[in-house]
Amino acid sequence: MKSFWCERAWLPDGVASRVLVRADRGRIVSVSTVDTIPLGCERLYGMVFPGFANAHSHAFHRGLRGRTHGDGGTFWTWRDRMYELASSLTPDSYLRLARAVYAEMAVAGVTAVGEFHYLHDGGNEMGEALRQAALDAGIRITLLDACYLAGGIGQPVSGVQERFSDGTGEKWAARVSDLREDDNTKIGAAIHSVRAVPRETLSLVAGAFPDRPLHVHLSEQPAENEACLEAYGLTPTQLLAEAGALSPRLTAVHATHLSTSDIHLLGSHGVGACFCPTTEADLADGIGPARELNDAGSPLSLGSDQHAVVDPLLEARGLEHGERLRTGQRGRFAPAELVAALTNHAALGWDAGRIEVGAPADLVAVRLDSARTAGCADEQVVLVATAADVSIVVSGGRVVARNGVHETLGDVGRLLTEAL
Structure with a gap:
């Protein structure tokens, strides 16, 4: 049994003070308020949130940070740089890089990550490296194994894209079926995009693993919409609807350039929407209709995508x-709605993201006395704090980070420098 005393805690029914959380075998067994701090418990000062969920990650993209701005360019020229990086990775080097990236997430308060994984090499060695990296960093992972079969609509894969492709949807499904879940890992599926999965294969991918999370890059760029309309006479959302892919298990990542009917289609089917604001700004993607999607019925989640910034707040x-x-x-969004998106683990298939009995003991203490947070109202912490204010992170009842340093892996800057 482990005990954590929280100066303030973000509970399902509001903020409470002097909260005692007891955990056993990684899960919360009691939540109460106390007048006296019990002996032997871990003290968490400031505001304590449930663990944050990073619903969209490409771990290897972290190698691009600070290296793609010199000549401006576009999303498509950025993609060329990403392909160059992808061509250089091996399972061993990817393990080192992903371990450092997940450690960077852990010290920022992330306790579960959705890894949108398409660097396959026709096998599962890269996926196993990601699984081990998350375990080493002390966070849970949902490995969203992406089907990637085309270099664009009507175009074969070429060059480094061949590392992404299984050749056919059937071969992709067979390989993914060999991946096994465990206490720290869930296996999900992904349609990379309507550019990379042909129309005739979309329904196969959407239906291959019906009880698992399914994610898709959707309408990130106007050029994707234009190509889809020209080829099929349908928007990417309509094409997914035709394939039977729209359901509450689907999360549409980015969902930036949507029509009103697209928004209605997604919301009416309960499709989640994962926004990655720092990446969408970095790549000049645009700003998607988050409020309209949420109002239409799409639950929101958040991701760091290419990790231009790793800061869930x-x-x-x-x-x-x-x-x-x-x-x-x-x-446009109340602070409580932002926290709901920040802690949306359901998009990854985990029953987590709340401080209550039965949930994983995932706790993130955010300082209220820093230069950024001093004097803020309790309910508005999410609008002023940054990852620099995260003091202690607890994942599954175990402290994994203190004051920006990983408990077992040490200094994250050193890890990243060595991996890169």
Whole structure:
């Protein structure tokens, strides 16, 4: 049995003070308020949130940070740089890099990551490296194994894209079926995009693993929509609907350039939407209709995608700031809605993201006395704090990070420097 005393805690029914959380075998067994701090418990000062979920990650993209800005360019020229990086990785080097990236997430408060994985090499060695990396970093992983069969609509894969492809949808499904879940790993599926999965294969991928999470890059770029309309006379959302892919188990990543009917289709089917505000800004993707999607019935989640920034609190704030820039209105999302997106583990298939009995003992203590947070209202912490204010991170009842240093892996900057 482990005990954690929280100065303040973000509970399902609101913020409470002097909260005692007891955990056994990694799960919360009691939550109560106390007048006296019990002996022997871990003290968590500031505001304690449930563990954060990073619902969309490409771990190897971390190698691009600070290396793609010199000549401006576009999303498509950025993609060329990404392909160059992908061509250089081996299972061993990917393990080192992903371990460092997941450690960077852990010290920022992430306790579960959705890894949108398409660097396959026709086998599962890369996927197993990602599984081990998450275990080493002390966070749970949902390995969203992506089907990638085409270099564009009507185009074969070429060059490094051959490392992404299994050749056919059937071969992709057979390989993914060999992956096994465990206490720290869930296996999900992904349609890389309607550019990379042909129309005739979409329904196979969507139906291959019906009880597991399914993710898709959707309408990130106007060029994707234009190509899809020209080839099929349908938007990417309509094409997914035709394939029977729309359901609550699906999460649409980015969902930036959507029509009104697209928004209605996604929301009416309960499809989740994962926004990655810092990546979408970095790549000049645009600002998606987050409020409209949420109002239509799409639960929101957040991801760091290419890891231009690894700071879940900035992603949450970016969701609101994007809405303000897009509409000229403040308060498009209440702080509680931002925290709900920040802690949406359901998009990854985990029953987590809340401080209550039965949930995993995932706790993130955020300082209230820093230069950024001093004087803020309790309920508005999410709008001022950054990852630099995360003091202690507990994952599954175990402290994994203190004051920006990983408990077992040490200094994250050193890890990243060595891996890169």
